[in-house]
Structure formats: structure tokens, C-alpha cells
Amino acid sequence: MYVDVHTHLTHEAFAADQSAVIERAILAGVSAIVVNGLDPVSNRQVLAMAERFSAVKPALGIYPVDAVCGLLPTDFPLKVEVFDVDAEIDFIASNAQAGRLAAIGECGLDGHWLAADTFAEQERVFGRLIDVAQTYDLPLIIHTRKLEQRAIDILRERKVKKVNFHCFGGRTKLAQVCAESDGWYFSIPANATVNEAFRKMLTTLPVERILTETDAPYLPPRKGERNEPANVVGTIDILAHQRGWSHEQAAKQVWSNYQDLFGKRWSL
Numbered sequence: 001m002y003v004d005v006h007t008h009l010t011h012e013a014f015a016a017d018q019s020a021v022i023e024r025a026i027l028a029g030v031s032a033i034v035v036n037g038l039d040p041v042s043n044r045q046v047l048a049m050a051e052r053f054s055a056v057k058p059a060l061g062i063y064p065v066d067a068v069c070g071l072l073p074t075d076f077p078l079k080v081e082v083f084d085v086d087a088e089i090d091f092i093a094s095n096a097q098a099g100r101l102a103a104i105g106e107c108g109l110d111g112h113w114l115a116a117d118t119f120a121e122q123e124r125v126f127g128r129l130i131d132v133a134q135t136y137d138l139p140l141i142i143h144t145r146k147l148e149q150r151a152i153d154i155l156r157e158r159k160v161k162k163v164n165f166h167c168f169g170g171r172t173k174l175a176q177v178c179a180e181s182d183g184w185y186f187s188i189p190a191n192a193t194v195n196e197a198f199r200k201m202l203t204t205l206p207v208e209r210i211l212t213e214t215d216a217p218y219l220p221p222r223k224g225e226r227n228e229p230a231n232v233v234g235t236i237d238i239l240a241h242q243r244g245w246s247h248e249q250a251a252k253q254v255w256s257n258y259q260d261l262f263g264k265r266w267s268l
């Protein structure tokens with residue numbers, strides 16, 4: 001059994017064949033596809049998708065860029081809808097309370113797209129989402145870009161236990177320390193085929209802290225392709241090769257890690 005803990009099947013790249021993509025993943029043995037929301041529209045789509053497919057495990061969140069939608073300059077390079085961020089956090093909390101969510105995410109801090117004048121508001125929104133995760137004992141799926149250390153400081157200060165860093169771009173050494181001493185998880189994307197840092201993480205992180213993800217449609221294993229959840233199987237091949245394990249042994253380890261972080265209910 002395989003798991004993709006971070007994917008965006010609500011993306012328009014899947015509009016025409018979303019069901020076929022999910023069926024292909026299930027056929028490949030991917031039993032859990034954690035679809036992550038980013039904003040009000042995708043959060044509602046994630047919930048609807050989870051109603052239709054039992055393999056889809058819903059995570060609702062607010063992407064750091066969307067978290068500061070009201071503060072962006074008019075020439076901001078990405079298209080971002082303005083919405084009531086606090087009302088959306090309340091919506092996420094009510095779904096968490098109803099027991100509908102496998103995780104909170106994607107959420108976190110971004111210093112690549114966003115300037116320093118947004119950092120305080122980013123941290124306020126991140127803090128509220130951490131509150132929701134802690135109140136309902138859910139894992140947090142974290143995006144950080146350039147602000148890895150700050151995100152780590154906040155999570156430590158708040159004593160957050162259930163954490164997965166998705167597509168971690170900070171130093172491998174830093175990931176190592178967090179995995180070893182904080183007990184946090186790191187999901188490795190399918191582009192570990194071409195990314196040296198991710199292959200290094202597959203080789204050196206504590207085995208019980210490794211998860212697989214795709215971030216589909218982004219980060220494909222081969223340049224130019226559209227990524228999809230079935231591609232986590234290739235990451236298991238790399239993990240097995242790096243560690244000198246059988247494919248089955250690697251798959252079993254990652255599935256057991258997923259069970260540990262997400263709990264029985266989302267891994268049956």
C-alpha cells in the first residue's frame with residue numbers, strides 16, 4: 001500500500017480526468033491520497049472529492065499567499081482571489097470539529113513570493129491554523145519557503161507534535177535535526193528522481209519519519225510531465241535502492257509511518 005500525503009487534485013490541470021487519475025492511483029496501490037486545499041474554492045472541492053472517493057483523505061488549509069490576499073500589491077505576479085480569511089479558518093475548524101478532516105494543510109510561511117511586510121499576518125493565520133490542528137489533534141501539513149527556521153521556531157514554541165513538512169527546501173541537516181529531536185515527518189516528492197537533496201533525505205532521515213507525496217500537478221518525476229499520485233510508487237523504488245531494501249520493505253515502512261501520523265481511521 002502506498003500513500004500520497006500532499007497533492008492538489010483540485011487543480012485545473014485535472015479538470016478533465018480527475019476520476020481517471022484517482023482510479024489510476026488506486027490501481028497502482030495508492031490507498032490514501034491526501035488532497036490538500038489552499039483557499040475557499042479548493043477546500044470545498046476537497047470535501048466533495050472525499051465524499052466520492054474513499055481513497056481521498058481531506059486536508060483543508062490556507063496557502064500562505066492566500067492567507068495575505070488582502071495585503072498583496074496590485075502587480076503581484078500570481079492570481080489570488082480576495083476572501084475573508086478568518087471566516088475560512090472558522091469553516092476549517094467546523095469541519096475539523098465534525099471529524100471530517102484527515103489533516104490541516106496546506107499552510108505555513110512563504111518568503112519567496114511574499115515580502116516582509118506580510119510576515120506578521122502570515123504568522124497570525126498560521127497560528128490560528130495551528131490552534132485548529134491542536135484542538136482537534138490533527139496533523140499539520142506545512143509549506144515553508146525561505147522561512148523554514150521561523151516556521152520551526154513557531155512549531156517548537158507551540159509544542160506541536162503532529163507535523164509533516166511537505167517538499168522541504170531548507171538544509172538537509174535542519175530536516176535531520178527536526179526528524180530526530182522533534183519527531184516531525186518529511187514527505188519526499190516524486191521528483192526525487194532528479195533532485196539530489198530529496199534523494200539525500202531519503203538516504204539519511206530516520207526511516208520512521210519519511211513519507212511520500214507528489215504535490216501534483218507540480219514536481220513531476222520527469223521534466224515536462226503532469227505529475228499524479230500514482231508516481232509515489234517511483235519514490236518507493238528510490239528509497240528501497242538507497243537503503244538496500246526490497247521494494248515491499250520500503251512501501252511497508254512508509255505506510256506504517258503514514259498510519260502513525262494520521263491514525264487508524266484514515267489508513268484502513
Ligand SMILES: [Zn+2]
Pocket residue numbers: 006008036106215
Ligand atoms: Zn502544495
